[in-house]
Amino acid sequence: MKVVTVLGARPQFIKAGTVSRELAKQKESGKNVDEVIVHTGQHYDANMSDIFFEEMKIPKPDYMLGVGCRTHGAMTGQMLEKIENVLVEEKPDVVMVYGDTNSTLAGALAASKLHIPIAHVEAGLRSFNMNMPEEVNRILTDRVSKWLFCPTETAVKNLHSESVENWKNDAEVHNVGDVMLDGALFYKDLAVKPNNVPDGAFILCTIHRAENTDSKERMTNIIGALNEIAHDQNVVLPLHPRTRKIIAEYGLGLDEVKVIDPVGYLNMVWLVSNCDKVMTDSGGLQKEAYFFSKPCITLRDETEWVELVSAGANKLVGANRNSIVSSINGIGSYRCSSHGLYGDGSAAEKIITCIGGRCR
Ligand code: UD1
Ligand code: UDP
Numbered sequence: 001m002k003v004v005t006v007l008g009a010r011p012q013f014i015k016a017g018t019v020s021r022e023l024a025k026q027k028e029s030g031k032n033v034d035e036v037i038v039h040t041g042q043h044y045d046a047n048m049s050d051i052f053f054e055e056m057k058i059p060k061p062d063y064m065l066g067v068g069c070r071t072h073g074a075m076t077g078q079m080l081e082k083i084e085n086v087l088v089e090e091k092p093d094v095v096m097v098y099g100d101t102n103s104t105l106a107g108a109l110a111a112s113k114l115h116i117p118i119a120h121v122e123a124g125l126r127s128f129n130m131n132m133p134e135e136v137n138r139i140l141t142d143r144v145s146k147w148l149f150c151p152t153e154t155a156v157k158n159l160h161s162e163s164v165e166n167w168k169n170d171a172e173v174h175n176v177g178d179v180m181l182d183g184a185l186f187y188k189d190l191a192v193k194p195n196n197v198p199d200g201a202f203i204l205c206t207i208h209r210a211e212n213t214d215s216k217e218r219m220t221n222i223i224g225a226l227n228e229i230a231h232d233q234n235v236v237l238p239l240h241p242r243t244r245k246i247i248a249e250y251g252l253g254l255d256e257v258k259v260i261d262p263v264g265y266l267n268m269v270w271l272v273s274n275c276d277k278v279m280t281d282s283g284g285l286q287k288e289a290y291f292f293s294k295p296c297i298t299l300r301d302e303t304e305w306v307e308l309v310s311a312g313a314n315k316l317v318g319a320n321r322n323s324i325v326s327s328i329n330g331i332g333s334y335r336c337s338s339h340g341l342y343g344d345g346s347a348a349e350k351i352i353t354c355i356g357g358r359c360r
Pocket of ligand 1: 009010011042043044045048049069070100101102103133134208209210241242243245283
C-alpha cells in the first residue's frame with residue numbers, strides 16, 4: 001500500500017509525525033506500506049517547519065512544493081496543480097490529509113479529481129462559522145474523503161447530521177480518537193524547557209487565528225488584555241510570525257509579556273505541561289491544555305472542541321479585553337467533568353488498520 005501524505009502547516013507536522021511513526025513501525029514489522037511525504041511549503045521558517053521533522057524524526061519530505069506566503073486562492077491553486085503532478089507520478093493507493101488548512105484542501109481536491117481514495121484525519125469538526133477559511137477547507141475535504149477519521153463523538157454526530165451516508169457510497173466514518181493525544185503521550189517524557197522562559201509560575205499564550213489577527217479591534221483588545229495581565233503575572237507568548245507582523249503593522253506593543261520565537265514541539269510540550277494556565281486561539285493547544293490538566297480560556301467566539309467547554313475544561317471568552325482579564329484571573333484550579341474525550345492514544349494505529357482494509 002502506497003500512502004501519499006500531504007502536509008504543510010505546523011499542526012500537520014505534529015499530527016502526521018505520529019501517523020508516520022506508526023507507518024514506519026508497520027513497515028519494519030514486514031507490512032507492505034510505503035509513505036511518500038509531500039510538503040506544500042505553507043509554513044517554511046525553520047522554527048515553523050524543519051524543527052518538527054528533526055525532533056519528531058519525520059522522514060524528510062520526498063517533495064517540497066514551496067508554495068507559502070500567498071493569498072488563499074493563489075496558495076490553494078498552486079498547491080493543487082503541483083500536488084496533482086506528484087500524484088500522477090506516484091500513483092498512490094491512498095492520500096492522507098490532516099486538519100483544515102489550505103494544504104489539506106489542496107491535497108484532497110487533487111486526489112479527488114484523480115479518483116484516489118482520501119483519508120481525512122480530524123474529520124467532522126465544525127465551528128459553524130463559514131467566515132473561517134478552516135471551516136470551508138474542512139467541509140469540502142470531508143465531502144470528498146473516503147475515510148473520515150473523527151477525533152470525537154461530536155465530530156461523528158456532525159457528519160451524521162449532514163447526512164454523510166448520502167455523500168458517497170464508499171464513505172466510512174470512524175471515531176479513532178485524536179492523533180494529537182498519541183503525540184502528547186509519546187513526547188511528554190521527552191519535553192525540554194526552552195532557554196528563555198522565566199522561572200516560576202506562568203501563563204502560556206498563543207495567538208494566530210485569522211479572525212483575531214485580521215481585525216485591528218480584536219487584536220487591540222487582546223494585546224491590551226495581555227499587557228494588563230502581564231503587569232503582575234508572567235505571560236509567555238511564543239509568537240506566530242503572522243501575529244508578529246500584524247502587531248507591528250497595527251502599531252501595538254507587548255510591554256511586559258515574555259515574547260519568544262515559535263518553539264519546537266518538545267519545548268511546547270514542556271511549556272504546556274509546566275504552565276499554570278493557557279490562553280489561546282489555537283485549536284491544538286486547547287486540547288493539549290486538557291491532556292495536561294491545565295485550565296484554558298479560548299480567545300474566540302466559538303470552538304470546534306465543544307466537549308472541552310461542556311466539561312468545564314475550557315471557557316470561550318472571545319476578544320473583549322475585560323472578559324479576557326477577568327476570566328484568566330478568575331479561572332481557579334483545573335476542573336473537568338469528563339475524561340477520555342479524545343480516545344486512548346492509539347488513533348494512529350487505528351487509522352492505519354482502517355486504510356489497510358482491516359477495520360472492524
Ligand atoms: C495556517 C492555517 C491555520 C492554522 C495555522 C497553524 C490556513 C487557511 N490557515 O494559518 O488553520 O491554524 O496555519 O499555525 O491554512 N509566515 C511566516 N513564516 C512561516 C509561516 C507563515 O512568516 O513559516 C507568515 C507569512 O507572512 C504568512 C502568514 O504567516 O503569509 C500566514 O501564514 P498562513 O500559512 O497563510 O496562515 P496561518 O495563519 O499560519
Ligand atoms: N506549537 C508549537 N510551537 C509553538 C506554538 C504551537 O509546537 O510555538 C504546537 C502546539 O503545541 C500544537 C500545535 O503547534 O501542538 C498547534 O498548532 P497551531 O496553534 O499553529 O495551529 P492550530 O492547532 O490552531 O491549527
